[in-house]
Every structure is written in structure tokens, then in C-alpha cells.
Amino acid sequence: xxxxxxxxxxxxxxxxxxxxxxxxxxxxxxxxxxxxxxxxxxxxxxxxxxxxxxxxxxxxxxxxxxxxxxxxxxxxxxxxxxxxxxxxxxxxxxxxxxxxxxxxxxxxxxxxxxxxxxxxxxxxxxxxxxxxxxxxxxxxxxxxxxxxxxxxxxxxxxxxxxxxxxxxxxxxxxxxxxxxxxxxxxxxxxxxxxxxxxxxx
Numbered sequence: 035x036x037x038x039x040x041x042x043x044x045x046x047x048x049x050x051x052x053x054x055x056x057x058x059x060x061x062x063x064x065x066x067x068x069x070x071x072x073x074x075x076x077x078x079x080x081x082x083x084x085x086x087x088x089x090x091x092x093x094x095x096x097x098x099x100x101x102x103x104x105x106x107x108x109x110x111x112x113x114x115x116x117x118x119x120x121x122x123x124x125x126x127x128x129x130x131x132x133x134x135x136x137x138x139x140x141x142x143x144x145x146x147x148x149x150x151x152x153x154x155x156x157x158x159x160x161x162x163x164x165x166x167x168x169x170x171x172x173x174x175x176x177x178x179x180x181x182x183x184x185x186x187x188x189x190x191x192x193x194x195x196x197x198x199x200x201x202x203x204x205x206x207x208x209x210x211x212x213x214x215x216x217x218x219x220x221x222x223x224x225x226x227x228x229x230x231x232x233x234x235x
Contacts, residue, residue, distance in 0.1 A: 046090030056136040058083045058092055060120055065099050067123035067144070105178065126147030132178075134158055137211075140165045145173035145222065153178040155229045159211045168217035170196070170224065177213070177226045184209025185226055189216035196220060201227040 059080050065075040069085040079095040086092040121141040122129055125148055132153035139161040143150055145168075152166075155178055168175065168190070179185065196219040215224075 046088060046093075048089050050086055050089055052134065053136060054089075054092060055084055055086060058086075058095065060136075061096060063120070067121055070099055072129045078185070117194075122150060122152075125152045136160065137164060139163070140167070142167045143175060143217075144171065145170040145175055147172050149174045151176045151178075151227075154183065154211070154213070155180045159233060161208050162210055163212045163214060166213055166217075168215060168219060168224065170217075170219045170222045172221040174223045175219070175225070175226070178229055179204070179213060179226065181228060182209055184212050186212060186214040189214060190192050190218065190224075191216070192217070192218035192220065193224075194220045196222045196224070198224045199226070200228075201225070 053129040062071065062076055062079050062083065065071045066073070071079070082094050083092060100189075114180075119136050119142065120138050121142045121144065122131070123144040125144070125146045128149045128151075130151045130153075132151070133156055135157050137154065137157045141152075141164065143152075143166065150170075150173070152175070166177075179202060184207045185200065185202065187198070187200065187205050190198070198219065
């Protein structure tokens with residue numbers, strides 16, 4: 035009996051990795067972008083997902099979301115290649131991505147009357163170049179890049195009734211990772227800077 039118990043561990047009790055937690059948060063972001071969750075629900079479920087220790091706890095935040103489910107319980111951790119594009123939507127709200135979050139090769143930022151903060155200083159970037167497509171209308175976007183990274187702003191097609199402030203001076207230079215921005219900023223602001231060096235800087 036003892037040997038059988040050891041070899042038939044319930045998959046729901048298996049430990050989850052940071053990568054799996056981040057994948058579920060991405061799924062929740064898609065759900066809020068489609069109107070399936072409100073901001074309070076998204077915040078509560080994100081907190082639960084990030085604190086989850088087992089697959090059962092992690093999948094519990096997705097059970098009532100049709101069409102947006104995590105891989106089957108007990109399946110291998112999702113690979114980055116299975117989801118190359120991350121959609122971040124901030125409508126009348128604020129959205130922050132910081133710490134050791136998983137960055138795919140493509141990010142779409144949809145910001146309407148909201149604020150978005152993307153901090154890449156400790157992020158796990160999966161490719162040397164990250165495409166960031168902006169659709170910002172009457173909102174603000176703040177991007178923090180690590181030392182050694184660079185940006186490319188040539189593909190931004192419109193800045194109207196808004197502002198763009200690059201405090202890094204890395205536009206067009208060689209760097210890793212290289213963040214390539216495209217899209218438009220209408221009635222809002224885009225600020226790109228390095229991490230603050232100290233508490234009082």
C-alpha cells in the first residue's frame with residue numbers, strides 16, 4: 035500500500051513553478067481584457083495564483099472562466115513558445131507588471147483612460163528582442179528598462195495630444211534586451227527610464 039501511494043500522487047497536489055503561476059496570471063489578464071472579470075476579481079485571483087503552491091490551488095482561479103483554462107491538471111508546465119504574445123489591457127484602471135515576470139517576444143498594451151507600468155529590470159525576458167505594440171488613448175504608460183538594454187521608437191506611428199519622454203538615451207543603440215515599440219499614443223504619455231539607483235534618487 036505504501037509503495038502504491040507513493041507512485042499515484044494526486045496531480046493536484048504537485049508543486050507548481052513560478053513559470054506556471056505567471057502563465058495563469060496571463061490567462062487572467064486575457065479574461066479581464068474580454069470583460070469576464072472585473073478589476074477586484076482580477077486582483078484577488080492574481081494574488082491567489084501567485085501564492086499558489088499546488089496545481090489544484092492554481093487551477094482553482096480558472097475553473098469558471100469559459101474558453102480560458104489552464105492546461106489539464108497534471109500536464110507539464112506550459113512553455114513560453116505556447117504563448118508568444120501577451121495582451122495587457124488597462125481600461126479605467128491601473129496595471130503593473132514588475133518583479134520576475136515572464137516576458138514573451140510580443141506584448142500588446144491596450145490602455146484607455148488608465149495607467150500601465152512595465153518594469154523589465156528583474157523580468158525574465160525570453161528573447162533578445164521584444165516587440166511592444168501600444169494602443170494608448172488618454173492614459174499613461176511607464177516603462178523601466180535595465181542597464182544594458184536599449185529601445186527602438188521608430189515604429190511608433192502617432193503621438194497626438196500626448197508626450198513621449200525617453201530618459202534612457204538608448205534609442206537606436208545596441209542593447210540586450212532590445213525593446214521595439216510600435217503603435218500610437220493618443221492623448222496620453224509614454225515615459226521610458228532606468229531603475230532608480232537609490233531610495234532618495
